Amino acid sequence: MTSPVPVVIHHDARHTITAAAGRAAPLETGGLLLGWWDSDRVIVRSAVEVVDPAASGTSWIRRENLAQQALDRAIATLGHPWMGYVGDWHSHPAACEASPQDIRSIRNASRAYAQPLLLIVHRYDGVLDIRAARRGRSHTVLEVTG
Template identity: 85%
Template sequence: MTGPVPVVIHSDARQTITKAAGHAAPLEAGGLLLGWWDSGRVIVHAAVEVVDPAASGTSWIRRENLAQQALDRAMAALEHPWMGYVGDWHSHPAPCGASVQDLKSIRMASRAYPQPLLLIVHRSDGVLDIRAARRGRSQIVLEVTA
């Protein structure tokens, strides 16, 4: 794919992220982004919280067993034929976006997928910092409305 990665984030996904970030503050919260790829766009239909029992004000780690359980529950509840994992989200209880470690993590994870993966960081000022990576390389994101 050349050029920016178009991303559509449904309002339910935004609300889930914002609500979870607010409840967790001053700790980080995070989870999975669920959706699909369509005509070069990444559609984020839902966000699922995955609790990290060791989350702090500067760290949230996706615990694989908890993430898989959350994914299985969400997929069963959503029952959408195209639905799948399209990335991760987490909050920063400060007005800062994705860290160097965050960007490294999404680039590494993207190596396992032919399509772009997303990372959304919810900042304390309510801004969503949206990043994408494909096959280990960062991509420019173009957020579009549904």
């Protein structure tokens, strides 16, 4: 049994995700989660949208070159010394949570990090489906307040 990953999601990140999902509907959209690891917690301070020109109602793909550009701009703009990549987010305009492919993707990405990575799926009903993975294994999430 894996231990839960405590997660703090700042209001600004929630707002960015919700607003971008609303603008993109009925297509998917997504982007990067920015923040830092504080002891055993993942702090999500900001989210940035990374537009996929080929997005559809059932697909959004993180384009690596666009994602890196967005990450570099966001880190320079936000100016927090601990700010960095802590995961991905995307929207599902249909009635579904994170797909098996979504979970495989975050698990695979987490193999490159010592700390957990997050995946947030903004569901059609406004609920944030939050997933975590560390070293290739899924973990439950314990959402906590700052």
